[in-house]
Amino acid sequence: MAQDVRNATRPYGGYDRRPSTTPDRELAEVGRGTPAGEYLRRFWQPVALAADIKDLPVPITILGEELVVFRDRSGALGLLERHCSHRRTSLEFALIVDHGLRCAYHGWHYGVDGALLDVPGEKVPGALASRMYHGAYPVREFRGLVFAYMGPPDQRPPFPDYDFMHHDEEEYLPFCWHNPCNWVQLRENTQDPIHLTFLHSMFDVQQFGDYAYDLPVIQACETPIGQITTSVRRVHDLYYCRVNELILPNIARVPDGIRLGDAIPENMAGEPGRRQAIELRYRRQLPSSHGLGLSTWIVPNDDFNAMHMGWLHLSPKWSEKARADYLATITFGQTGERSYEERHRNPGDWDAWVAQGRMAIQANENLTAADAGIALFRRQLRAGIRAVQAGERPKGMRAEGEGVCQTYGYALTRPAPCLPDEGAEWAAKQDYAQEMQQDILARRAPALDRMLEPA
Ligand code: FES
Ligand SMILES: [Fe+2]
Structure with a gap:
């Protein structure tokens, strides 16, 4: 039922007010699957300052998603889901390697595109990598800002060009x-x-x-x-x-x-x-x-x-x-x-x-x-x-x-x-x-x- 929202209409009428407690969720909420969240995900967004990405993975939260942004030793930027696909520890503690990073806990190795480059302990090496990726988003650096696209891969628009x-x-x-x-x-x-x-x-x-x-x-x-x-x-x-x-x-x-x-x-x-x-x-x-x-x-x-x-x-x-x-x-x-x-x-x-x-x-x-x-x-x-x-x-x-x-x-x-x-x-x-x-x-x-x- 719609709330009865009212201003005060007489002197010293604070008690008469009926404020709403309901924000405009259609515009405000940004998580996956929310109306504005899906809208914003259709556009490239700046997500970090390039200067903040040094020799360790940086934990960031964008549009309600916990992520890590990093630059591997080859210079490639990566933006990965923060929690490891193995047993969910945070990749902010991962070791940055030549290509991608290696989880601190049991050593799973991820490429910047989310590829599983090494899964220690697998019975059949490469089996998991053949059927899954770790969550990753494309990133690009421009004039000191790192931009990411977090929407559907097949709907990625061109990079901003104003x-x-x-x-x-x-x-x-x-x-x-x-x-x-x-x-x-x-x-x-x-x-x-x-x-x-x-x-x-x-x-x-x-x-x-x-x-x-x-x-x-x-x-x-x-x-x-x-x-x-x-x-x-x-x-x-x-x-x-x-x-x-x-x-x-x-x-x-x-x-x-x-x-x-x-x-x-x-x-x-x-x-x-x-x-x-x-x-x-x-x-x-x-x-x-x-x-x-x-x-x-x-x-x-x-x-x-x-x-x-x-x-x-x-x-x-x-x-x-x-x-x-x-x-x-x-x-x-x-x-x-x-x-x-x-x-x-x-x-x-x-x-x-x-x-x-x-x-x-x-x-x-x-x-x-x-x-x-x-x-x-x-x-x-x-x-x-x-x-x-x-x-x-x-x-x-x-x-x-x-x-x-x-x-x-x-x-x-x-x-x-x-x-x-x-x-x-x-x-x-x-x-x-x-x-x-x-x-x-x-x-x-x-x-x-x-x-x-x-x-
Ligand atoms: S939790 Fe990352 S490799 Fe096990
Ligand atoms: Fe202002």
């Missing part, structure tokens, strides 16, 4: 941050740009420039591979449109903040005077897929833990100090490593999404128009899940031979007129957002150029 993976002029800094909560609430964060105005602006640590104070006009629309959520704010005499892109099922492109002065966003903590004095010198941003920012995957470890991983895109032209300042700003609040006192006084993204609960219960939320990107993501997720269930190709799934996939993340400014009142300002921002969305979707480069001012 434009943001091909900027040799940039430095790709791989990262992997752990979050003790469900993957959906993490992924929703990038499509929730209103939180810049509050979470990232109200406290002592200002993660973005003073533009973030302006309450944005937020709109979301579908792209061929997912969605974009646009937020338009006034920055002095400009409108700044930040486009957060979500690529189904679990990738986001997060544009840089507006570049200030020396082209590096500055952390202006505790310096309100300086904040006032900042002048925008850069009148345009390149499309972020050809610039900087973050490319992120949210990869569930299980139903209650997920990794935020991907690349920070850095410029090799930055000075050491500029690089350090940028990293300090962009990574602020992304992990639980700060003390509770620090997080309590200056909460970051990590604190907000983890505090939504181990598995957030969407039925207890009250969304507004500013949550358009989140609502769209949930609809898209459900559609993708159901497409897989129906044996169809889900949105965002690439086919062999399609080539590099163009993405849609941008951050652009245009001159803003002086308008008489808030209503006119809001309408002008809405018009700009719609025009931006149409141009981005149609890839009307000339129109984009027209909107740009010379630097």
Whole structure:
């Protein structure tokens, strides 16, 4: 029977509330055979940092499956079911050998593809190997991330190939941050740009420039591979449109903040005077897929833990100090490593999404128009899940031979007129957002150029 879910409707009416206790399991659960678990398994996922794979097998849990990832002595990467096919001890204790690894307990030898290369004690050598494999998944290393495909072998899609993976002029800094909560609430964060105005602006640590104070006009629309959520704010005499892109099922492109002065966003903590004095010198941003920012995957470890991983895109032209300042700003609040006192006084993204609960219960939320990107993501997720269930190709799934996939993340400014009142300002921002969305979707480069001012 459906739960009677109610808000309080009178002052001091806490007792009247009827909160739901039921999460949206169709979207949230990720184990084998669950709707979202089967959907996510149809895509390559980053599962580890290459730098973490040294001379010992590394135990990891991905999509609820206990695994070990390792590099054998020939340099080949392997991702195997963690528990030995013989008597189930953990292969994290196995000995890495020239090809594959050998279980610590009774010496079964596995290849990176799960082949049984040696089964000591067998009456007929090779008998088991002729009829079984140990569980293994294909893995591939790319720019410091190890990706795996954990779906049906005969449905393996091509390796991810997005434009943001091909900027040799940039430095790709791989990262992997752990979050003790469900993957959906993490992924929703990038499509929730209103939180810049509050979470990232109200406290002592200002993660973005003073533009973030302006309450944005937020709109979301579908792209061929997912969605974009646009937020338009006034920055002095400009409108700044930040486009957060979500690529189904679990990738986001997060544009840089507006570049200030020396082209590096500055952390202006505790310096309100300086904040006032900042002048925008850069009148345009390149499309972020050809610039900087973050490319992120949210990869569930299980139903209650997920990794935020991907690349920070850095410029090799930055000075050491500029690089350090940028990293300090962009990574602020992304992990639980700060003390509770620090997080309590200056909460970051990590604190907000983890505090939504181990598995957030969407039925207890009250969304507004500013949550358009989140609502769209949930609809898209459900559609993708159901497409897989129906044996169809889900949105965002690439086919062999399609080539590099163009993405849609941008951050652009245009001159803003002086308008008489808030209503006119809001309408002008809405018009700009719609025009931006149409141009981005149609890839009307000339129109984009027209909107740009010379630097
Ligand atoms: S448990 Fe691994 S070889 Fe026996
Ligand atoms: Fe944030």
